[in-house]
Amino acid sequence: MPRVQEKAKILESHKEAEGTYRLVLYAPKIVPTARPGQFVMVRVASEGADPLLARPFSFHRLHKEDGLCEILLRVVGAGTRLLSQRQPGSSVDVVGPLGRGFTAPTRSDETVVFVAGGIGIAPLRALLDHLLATTHKGHPERLHLYYGARSASELIALHDLKRAGVVSVVSTDDGSAGERGTVLDAVQKRWNASSQMPNRLYACGSLPMQVNLARWVRRRDIWVEMSLESMMACGIGACLGCALPAVDPEDPQAQRYLHVCQDGPVLDPKRIRWDKVQPLIARPLISASL
Amino acid sequence: MGQSATPHSSAPDLRVSLGPLHLANPVLTASGTFGYGLEFSDFLDLSRLGGIVVKGISLKPRPGNPPPRLAETPCGMLNAIGLENVGVERFLRDKLPPLRQRGAVIIVNILGNTVEEYAELASVLSGVSGIAALEINISCPNVKRGGMAFGTDPHMAAQVVAAVRARTSLPLITKLSPNVTSIAEIARAAHDAGSDILSCINTVSAMAVDPFSRRPKLANIVGGLSGPAIKPIALRCVYETVRAVSCPVIGIGGIQTAMDALEFLVVGASAVQVGTANLVHPRASLHILEGIEKFCRHQGIGAITDYIGTLDTACRFPFADESCSVEPPAREPV
Ligand SMILES: Cc1cc2nc3c(=O)[nH]c(=O)nc-3n(C[C@H](O)[C@H](O)[C@H](O)COP(=O)(O)OP(=O)(O)OC[C@H]3O[C@@H](n4cnc5c(N)ncnc54)[C@H](O)[C@@H]3O)c2cc1C
Ligand SMILES: Cc1cc2nc3c(=O)[nH]c(=O)nc-3n(C[C@H](O)[C@H](O)[C@H](O)COP(=O)(O)O)c2cc1C
Ligand code: FES
Numbered sequence A: 001m002p003r004v005q006e007k008a009k010i011l012e013s014h015k016e017a018e019g020t021y022r023l024v025l026y027a028p029k030i031v032p033t034a035r036p037g038q039f040v041m042v043r044v045a046s047e048g049a050d051p052l053l054a055r056p057f058s059f060h061r062l063h064k065e066d067g068l069c070e071i072l073l074r075v076v077g078a079g080t081r082l083l084s085q086r087q088p089g090s091s092v093d094v095v096g097p098l099g100r101g102f103t104a105p106t107r108s109d110e111t112v113v114f115v116a117g118g119i120g121i122a123p124l125r126a127l128l129d130h131l132l133a134t135t136h137k138g139h140p141e142r143l144h145l146y147y148g149a150r151s152a153s154e155l156i157a158l159h160d161l162k163r164a165g166v167v168s169v170v171s172t173d174d175g176s177a178g179e180r181g182t183v184l185d186a187v188q189k190r191w192n193a194s195s196q197m198p199n200r201l202y203a204c205g206s207l208p209m210q211v212n213l214a215r216w217v218r219r220r221d222i223w224v225e226m227s228l229e230s231m232m233a234c235g236i237g238a239c240l241g242c243a244l245p246a247v248d249p250e251d252p253q254a255q256r257y258l259h260v261c262q263d264g265p266v267l268d269p270k271r272i273r274w275d276k277v278q279p280l281i282a283r284p285l286i287s288a289s290l
Numbered sequence B: 001m002g003q004s005a006t007p008h009s010s011a012p013d014l015r016v017s018l019g020p021l022h023l024a025n026p027v028l029t030a031s032g033t034f035g036y037g038l039e040f041s042d043f044l045d046l047s048r049l050g051g052i053v054v055k056g057i058s059l060k061p062r063p064g065n066p067p068p069r070l071a072e073t074p075c076g077m078l079n080a081i082g083l084e085n086v087g088v089e090r091f092l093r094d095k096l097p098p099l100r101q102r103g104a105v106i107i108v109n110i111l112g113n114t115v116e117e118y119a120e121l122a123s124v125l126s127g128v129s130g131i132a133a134l135e136i137n138i139s140c141p142n143v144k145r146g147g148m149a150f151g152t153d154p155h156m157a158a159q160v161v162a163a164v165r166a167r168t169s170l171p172l173i174t175k176l177s178p179n180v181t182s183i184a185e186i187a188r189a190a191h192d193a194g195s196d197i198l199s200c201i202n203t204v205s206a207m208a209v210d211p212f213s214r215r216p217k218l219a220n221i222v223g224g225l226s227g228p229a230i231k232p233i234a235l236r237c238v239y240e241t242v243r244a245v246s247c248p249v250i251g252i253g254g255i256q257t258a259m260d261a262l263e264f265l266v267v268g269a270s271a272v273q274v275g276t277a278n279l280v281h282p283r284a285s286l287h288i289l290e291g292i293e294k295f296c297r298h299q300g301i302g303a304i305t306d307y308i309g310t311l312d313t314a315c316r317f318p319f320a321d322e323s324c325s326v327e328p329p330a331r332e333p334v
Helices: A078-085 A118-133 A159-163 A183-191 A207-218 A285-289 B087-101 B115-126 B154-167 B183-192 B228-244 B258-267 B276-280 B284-299
Strands: A004-017 A020-026 A039-043 A055-058 A061-063 A068-074 A091-098 A112-117 A143-149 A167-172 A200-204 A223-227 A243-245 A257-259 B016-018 B021-023 B027-029 B051-057 B070-073 B076-079 B106-110 B131-137 B172-176 B197-200 B204-207 B222-226 B249-252 B271-274
Touching: A020 A078, A039 A068, A055 A068, A055 A078, A055 A118, A061 A118, A068 A078, A068 A118, A112 A118, A112 A183, A112 A207, A118 A143, A118 A200, A118 A223, A143 A183, A167 A183, A183 A207, A200 A207, A207 A223, B027 B284, B051 B087, B051 B131, B076 B228, B076 B276, B087 B106, B087 B115, B106 B115, B115 B131, B115 B154, B131 B154, B154 B172, B154 B183, B172 B183, B183 B197, B183 B228, B197 B228, B222 B228, B228 B249, B228 B258, B249 B258, B258 B271, B258 B284, B271 B284, B276 B284
Parallel strands: A112 A143, A112 A200, A143 A167, A200 A223, B027 B051, B027 B271, B051 B106, B106 B131, B131 B172, B172 B197, B197 B249, B249 B271
Antiparallel strands: A004 A020, A004 A091, A020 A068, A039 A055, A039 A091, A061 A068, A243 A257, B016 B021, B070 B076, B076 B222, B204 B222
C-alpha cells in the first residue's frame, strides 16, 4: 500500500470539547487506501523549523468517497496548539496512511467492546463507523462503547453513535457525567460479573489505562488490540525512534523493541513489556504561560 | 558515463568526484535518517540521488537504547537510538538486494565496539557487489563502547581507519564528531591513516529536561542533537576540516533546503548529506537536489565543481583600498 505525501486542505475546524478540536482534511491521495487504526504525520509549521517535526494523528473518521478524513486533536503542547488554531482554507503537509490498522472482526455475531480513554476515542471511532457499515450492519447492539474522560467538559458528544444503536457507557473521573470512576471501572463492573466475555476488545487511552487493561485481559480469553503511542520523528520506519519495549517469547529477559510506526500503532498488548514502558512526559498547560 | 551525454545543453553538470568515489550529483542522505533506503521508495526515485548512506551496520544485530529515544528541541531534535540495526548478515540478505534493484548508489555506514570489529565488517562488505563506499562511524554519541570514544582520540581514530583500510579497497569515508576540541586534528589523523574522504558532522552531544517532572526527556539522559539548530556548528566544522586536509569533505548538519546545502558547498564540501530533513519531509533530499540545479541555472554555473570551495573570506571596504586584518586579501579590493 503506497504511502504518500500531500498538501491537505483544512476544510473545517471545530472545538469539540475542552482542549479538543476536530479537523476535517481533504487528502484525496491518502484517504482512499486508509484504514481504521492507521495514522498520518502532520507537519504543523507551515514553514520554518519550529516546531520541526511532524506530529502523528490517528484517523478519527474516514469519508473515502469524498477523499476526506477527520482528525481529533487534544492540545498538549506547542504543535497541537498551533494546529488547533489553523484556519479552514489553509493547508498542512500530511504523510500517510501509516502503520498497521485494526484487524476487524469477520463475523456479525461477535460481541465487540471498545474502551476509549479521553482522546483515545480518536482511532476507535473510525473502526466503529466501519463495523456499523460492514459486519455489524443491523447488529449495532453487539458493539459496546466504554468512553471515559476526566470530566464532562472533556467528553465529545457521540449522540449519533447512540442513535445508531451502539451500546454506550460514559464515565468521568469526577462524576460530572455518566458513572463516576475510570473507564476501566465501568468495563470491569459489566464484564467481571458476566458469565460471558466479549469476543473482541479494542482500546486506546492513557498509559495507566493501557497498563491496567493489559493486566485485566491477560487473565481472560479475549482477543485484544490496542492503539499505542510513542514519540515519533518520521512515522515511516526510518529513524527507529518510536521503540516500545517488547516481549521476546524465546527469551523473556532479552532487550527487544517494537516500532510503533511500523509494527503498530495497533498492537496486541501481550507483546509489550509494560513494566519497561516509561510514560511520555505530560506537561500541564500552564507551562505555556511561564 | 560519457562527457557528452547531457540531454539539455543548458543543464548544469552536477557530477562530483570525491577521490575514488564518483557521484552523479552531490546530494546524499545521512546515515540513520534514511533507514535502509527502502522506507523512502514510495516517496522518491532512489536512483536520482547522488547516493544513499544506510543506517549504521554492526556485525551482530543491535537492539538499541530504551525509549524514550526522541525529544524535540528548538529547531532540532535529540535522539538516542543507540545504533539499533539488523546486523550485517540480515542487511546483506534482506536490505541490500532490493536497494540495489532500485539503482541506488549505496554507501554503508559501519560501526563496531572494537577496532577488529570495524575491520571485520569492512572485509565482509568488500566482497559484495553494489556497495560504492564505506563510511566509518567513529562519532556516534549514543553508545558506551566504540562510537564516539574512537572519534574523539586521534590515535584511536587512526587505528580504526588503518585497520579498515587494510581490509578493503572500497572508497573510505570517515565520519567525524563535532564533540571534540579540534576537529582538524582528528581529520588529519583519519586522512593520514588512509581515509579517502571525510564527512562531518555527526550529531552534537546534548540534553533536554522537563522542569515539571524533573526528568530528562531521553531515557539515555543525553543524546545527539541534529537539525537546523546545528547547521552553524557543522559549517564551522567543515570549514576547519577542508583547511586541515587535502582530501574531499562531505558536509552534514541541519541541511533542510538547497540554500543550506549551497552554504556547505561554497565553504568547501564536495558533497552534502541530508539528515533530519528526511524525517520531516520524505522528499527533502530530492527537493534539495532540484534546488541546487535551479540555482546553478539561475546563476549561470555550468558545473557544480566550479562553485565548490569558492568561499570568499577577503574583506572589502568599498571606499578604501586598505585591507582589514582578518585575512590577507585573496585578490585586489574592489
Ligand atoms: C500513532 C499515534 C497516533 C496519535 N493520534 C492522536 C490523535 O488522534 N489525537 C491526538 O490528539 N493525539 C494523538 N497522538 C498524540 C500526538 O501526536 C501528540 O499529542 C503530539 O505529538 C504532541 O505534540 P505537541 O507539539 O502539541 O506537544 P509537544 O510540545 O511536542 O509535547 C507536549 C507533551 O506531549 C508529550 N508528547 C509528545 N509527543 C507525544 C506523543 N506522540 N504521544 C503522546 N504524548 C506526546 C510530550 O512528552 C510533551 O511533554 C498520537 C500519537 C501517536 C504516536
Ligand atoms: C535518528 C538519527 C539516527 C542516526 N543514526 C546514525 C547512524 O546510525 N550512523 C551515523 O553515522 N550517524 C547517524 N546519525 C547522524 C546523522 O547521520 C547526521 O550526521 C546528523 O543527524 C546531522 O545531520 P542533520 O542535522 O542533517 O540531521 C543519526 C541521526 C539521527 C537524527
Ligand atoms: S517514528 Fe521513525 S521509525 Fe517510527
